[in-house]
Every structure is written in C-alpha cells, then in structure tokens.
Amino acid sequence: MNARTEVRPIDDLRSYIAALEANGEIHRVKTEVDWKYELCHVSKVNEEQKGPALMYEKVKGYDIPVFTSAFTTPQRLAIALEQDPSLSMSQLSKKWMELTTKQLIKPVMVDRPPVMENQITGQDIDIEKFPVPWFYPDDGGRFFVTAGYLVTQDPDTGWTNLGTYRSQVLGRDILGSQIIKGKHGDMHMKKYQERGELMPAAAVVGCDPVLFLAASTLVSAGVDEYDIAGSLRGRPVPVFKSEVTGLTLPANAEIIAEGFIDPNELMDEGPFGEYTGYYSGNKGKDYPKPVLRIKRILHRNKPVMWSTTVGKPINDIHMIQSLNRTATLWYDLEMMKVPGIQSVYIPPEACGRFWVVVSVKQMYPGHSSHVGNAVIASTTGHYGVKGVITVDHDIEADDWDRVWWALATRFDPKRSAQIIDRGRSTPLDPGLPIEARDITSRIILDACTPYEWKNKPNEIFMDRAVLQKVSDRWNDYGFRGASPVAGMINRLTRPEVAKKAKAG
Structure with a gap:
C-alpha cells in the first residue's frame, strides 16, 4: 500500500469525504459554478481524465455544496469500502463476495x-x-x-x-x-x-x-x-x-x-x-x-x-455497476458450485453491465462452456448481459491485453461461439429497438484452449532464473525505481515452474 494511503472508518458521506481528503483524492472547486449544465460538464471532463472527486463549494444561487465523481477510480471505491486502495476492481469484487457470503x-x-x-x-x-x-x-x-x-x-x-x-x-x-x-x-x-x-x-x-x-x-x-x-x-x-x-x-x-x-x-x-x-x-x-x-x-x-453525471462511460455509475455486479456474479457462481473460477470481471467500459469475462481453471471437457452458460443462468447474469468471454486460468479476467490475446489465439468462431436467442433484457438497452427491449440475444465466446486437446499449442515462456537476474540488475540497465519483474514473473514463466518455486 502507498505510504500516503490511509484506510479510515466511514459511516456517512462526510467521513468518506474526509477520507478522500486525507488521501489526496478530492479537489475543491472554489469558483462559482452553474448547476445547469456547467457543473456536470466540468465533472465529466474531469472524469474522462480519471481526475479526483470534486466538491463544488459555490453553486450558483445556493450555499449548499455539491459532491461529484465519487467513485471514478478503483482507489476511491476501495476507500469507500475501507479496503486496501491498491486492489484491482476484480480483487475488490472478490472481497465484496467474500464479505457478503458471511x-x-x-x-x-x-x-x-x-x-x-x-x-x-x-x-x-x-x-x-x-x-x-x-x-x-x-x-x-x-x-x-x-x-x-x-x-x-x-x-x-x-x-x-x-x-x-x-x-x-x-x-x-x-x-x-x-x-x-x-x-x-x-x-x-x-x-x-x-x-x-x-x-x-x-x-x-x-x-x-x-x-x-x-x-x-x-x-x-x-x-x-x-x-x-x-x-x-x-x-x-x-x-x-x-x-x-x-x-x-x-x-x-x-x-x-x-x-x-x-x-x-x-x-x-x-x-x-x-x-x-x-x-x-x-x-x-x-x-x-x-x-x-x-x-x-x-x-x-x-x-x-x-450527484453523479451518469452519461457515457466511465463515471461513478459504471464503476459501481462493475464492482457490485462483478461481486454478485462471483457470489452467484460460488453458490452454484461452479468449480475452477479464478477471477470474474464486468468491465465499466461495457457500462458495468452488458459484458462479462471469467477466468477458469479447466478440469473436464466442456468446463469453460459450463462456466459461460452458468453466467447467463445466474441471478446477476440473466438480466441484461449480452456477452460472456471465458479465458483460461493463466489470464486474469480484468487483464485486457491478455483477454484480447486469448481471443486472437485460443478462439475459433465456429467452435467457440454460442448464440442464445432469448434472454431477459433491460429496457434501457439502446442496442435494441425501443418497442422491443424485453428480450435480447446473447453470445458466449469461449477463448480457452479446449481441455480435451491432446496436442496443445506450445506457449512461449521466459526462464525464471534469468528473469530474477534481470530483476536484480534492473537499475544497472539505467532504469529508475523498483524492478517490475516481481509483479509479472508468474505470468511470464512456465506455470509448473512457478508452482514449484512457490512450494519451495
């Protein structure tokens, strides 16, 4: 955790604002701002830049301040939940799932x-x-x-x-x-x-x-x-x-x-x-x-x-929906006893609702397909979800670089895509005609290497010992700061080697 970051107890909006202040996560707008359009437009431009939460201290015609952009970064969501601000959205959602299953x-x-x-x-x-x-x-x-x-x-x-x-x-x-x-x-x-x-x-x-x-x-x-x-x-x-x-x-x-x-x-x-x-x-x-x-x-x-600006992604609403829908979907899959779930993610870029990514450690033929179908049968996934992407356990559900790689190299459209004709939709889905928004079709994209393949593609991995050497000499190469190797060594080296190293 960043040394400057504090996790403070929160029981109302004021204590949350104080916690944001303590962590340098809020900006106070002291000039007068009009409540009609201007306040929203300032907030939206700030959110597009992943800027801080905003407190408008002088709203035209009022002596009451307006607070916006509360949750537009994972750090601020973590502060709101009294969790470690270094956690990713998927990790925060897992915490939510674990707390609410108690x-x-x-x-x-x-x-x-x-x-x-x-x-x-x-x-x-x-x-x-x-x-x-x-x-x-x-x-x-x-x-x-x-x-x-x-x-x-x-x-x-x-x-x-x-x-x-x-x-x-x-x-x-x-x-x-x-x-x-x-x-x-x-x-x-x-x-x-x-x-x-x-x-x-x-x-x-x-x-x-x-x-x-x-x-x-x-x-x-x-x-x-x-x-x-x-x-x-x-x-x-x-x-x-x-x-x-x-x-x-x-x-x-x-x-x-x-x-x-x-x-x-x-x-x-x-x-x-x-x-x-x-x-x-x-x-x-x-x-x-x-x-x-x-x-x-x-x-x-x-x-x-x-207030929150709503509108196009990404703002508070998309971050909230990403967090809590990811958490409830993970909870659903746990309660459905679906094995092998490694991580779950409903991206804020997809309005925190319409697309799902799930990482699974396959244990039997058809396992990844089981996961995709379980998502759209769940309490969370049955309503409004239009697409599910499943990836193997070596890819985190919120690692978009690797998710796209899996879709490029482990996916075959004919074998790996399933279309479901009828599912419950949301009346707010603009992808459907306004007079027919009760039902939507769905697609499952299975970006996993089939479990039953005997001859699987030979994946490239780095040598763990050499990577450790690179980490030790990182500053010798003229790079500043700590070596990034520690955070990626398990992803770049052969899984069984990483497993042995951990056991040792």
Whole structure:
C-alpha cells in the first residue's frame, strides 16, 4: 500500500469525504459554478481524465455544496469500502463476495438521527431549495436522485428495499421515479396497488457510500440492502423509523424527501442521459412513471448534495455497476458450485453491465462452456448481459491485453461461439429497438484452449532464473525505481515452474 494511503472508518458521506481528503483524492472547486449544465460538464471532463472527486463549494444561487465523481477510480471505491486502495476492481469484487457470503448484519435503531436536525413540512416544502443539477442539454429537467436511492417496504413482510431509481423534479413537492417494471420497488408498488393504498417511499441523497453501493446491487428478493451494507462494513448500519411514513431510514443521510406514491398516478418524466450513453424516458414514447408526493424533507445542518453525471462511460455509475455486479456474479457462481473460477470481471467500459469475462481453471471437457452458460443462468447474469468471454486460468479476467490475446489465439468462431436467442433484457438497452427491449440475444465466446486437446499449442515462456537476474540488475540497465519483474514473473514463466518455486 502507498505510504500516503490511509484506510479510515466511514459511516456517512462526510467521513468518506474526509477520507478522500486525507488521501489526496478530492479537489475543491472554489469558483462559482452553474448547476445547469456547467457543473456536470466540468465533472465529466474531469472524469474522462480519471481526475479526483470534486466538491463544488459555490453553486450558483445556493450555499449548499455539491459532491461529484465519487467513485471514478478503483482507489476511491476501495476507500469507500475501507479496503486496501491498491486492489484491482476484480480483487475488490472478490472481497465484496467474500464479505457478503458471511452472515448478514442487521441495522441498528438509533435515537436522535443526524438527518433529523432540520425538518421541512407543509407550504415550506420545495425540493429546489437544494442545488439539484440539470445535467445534459436534452434532459427533461433537474434530477434530484442520481447518487442516491428510493426506500420502499413490502406491506406484508416488512422487507425494506433500497433501489437506485432516478428522480426528476416535477414540482416543488413532486419527484418522478424511474421504477422499472420487475424491480423490487415495482413488486412493492404492485402490492399497494392491489390493496388500493398509497405506497410510503423516501428519496435519499447523501449517505454512507456503502449504502449507495448496496442499493445499486442485484440482490435476491426479500433481502434488505441494509443487511448487505452491514456485512460490507462489518458493523450495523444506523437507522431510524419515520413517524410520517413508517419506513426504516438511514440515520446519517444528508437529505431525505419522504412521502407517498399513488401507484395509479403516473406522469411523463425525462428524457435523461442514462449510463448507456443514450437518452431514455422520451415523452410520448416511453411509459409514464410513478411520482413521489413529498410530505416532509429532512436534512442535516449544512447538508452536502451528492450527484453523479451518469452519461457515457466511465463515471461513478459504471464503476459501481462493475464492482457490485462483478461481486454478485462471483457470489452467484460460488453458490452454484461452479468449480475452477479464478477471477470474474464486468468491465465499466461495457457500462458495468452488458459484458462479462471469467477466468477458469479447466478440469473436464466442456468446463469453460459450463462456466459461460452458468453466467447467463445466474441471478446477476440473466438480466441484461449480452456477452460472456471465458479465458483460461493463466489470464486474469480484468487483464485486457491478455483477454484480447486469448481471443486472437485460443478462439475459433465456429467452435467457440454460442448464440442464445432469448434472454431477459433491460429496457434501457439502446442496442435494441425501443418497442422491443424485453428480450435480447446473447453470445458466449469461449477463448480457452479446449481441455480435451491432446496436442496443445506450445506457449512461449521466459526462464525464471534469468528473469530474477534481470530483476536484480534492473537499475544497472539505467532504469529508475523498483524492478517490475516481481509483479509479472508468474505470468511470464512456465506455470509448473512457478508452482514449484512457490512450494519451495
């Protein structure tokens, strides 16, 4: 780990920002920036350069700061998870998988939650009291929730769901909510609709980052994201029960807009520049959305507004989806008892969703094909994934140089490609016609040398002893700094030699 890097305990957005500050991972923009377009455009240019997280201290017309670009590097995701910032995305996802396969940790109720320091009710409710950004020129307006989630609850079981559904400002006390059909929030809403009742709901902005990460994760129905966040933290999430909605809400949130959704009240919302890099929610073309009518706004003293630019890769949303979908897919494969899995990766460049790479140590003929089919049969992989690439165990799933090499040298289109005609799609997939986005085809690209081949190609390897000599003399050759050999010696030398060296 870098000597300057500190792993600090985090329990809210403020402690995360402090941890970023301590590690030189945040830049404070002190000049005035307009919430309409400019703030997003500055953030997006910064993200394209893999720049730091940003804190806008002077937003036009407001005295509330706006925080963006929270997760656009693996280092910042690691800090948010209280993990070693030197870990790669695939390694971080493995940590996530390992933590969440242990016992889940229930939240704990607390008295005097910080988010209740201020309450806005009645005629004073106005969601535009907060510096809600307007992101892109063709967006339908300002979006309150991009880095946040909607809290809903099953009226029969009490199961609480945190769902990352965007929320457009449609009025002083009205938020549109993109609750996609089939999502857990939609399941809850259908139950209230059948009962003829309003659904309690709360839009949360600014929280412990692990709650935002958990809220955007594909978890099984009936599982509370508070429990997932608790297992990732290793301690309970502090919560409280609202006397207005009866919902269990995060105690340390910055802003909460709570109220009720009438399942039968729908309004046009959007368009919105989505994580696919294309707009969705075109009025008159897409279905209208349910709306949250706000009955109370809670916020901390001197609140911080948290937003993400969404849009084309790579930004917070793609990094989050890459991290948590990789983790949940790895978890799925572990639970399915698929043997030989070495590493898993859902790249942020693929919007953190549409493509998967899996490294497998083959043990029998057809093993790599088994892995590819298991991915698209899993809880994570069945929804929206369009392609799976399997590679042999000598290649890390997130090593793109070697993945492309495997596709070039271990792949035969006729033998190695499988096309599956029908699978569950996402309505946000711009690769499908807008009127037919329920079903997608899929492809599995098996970039593994077939296990059953008796005469396998003779791969090039370096001599381990000579590589060690090169490492020892690295500075003698005129190169500065530490030798890079240690990090690549096992990849460049014959596997059985490396295995013997490790055993010795």
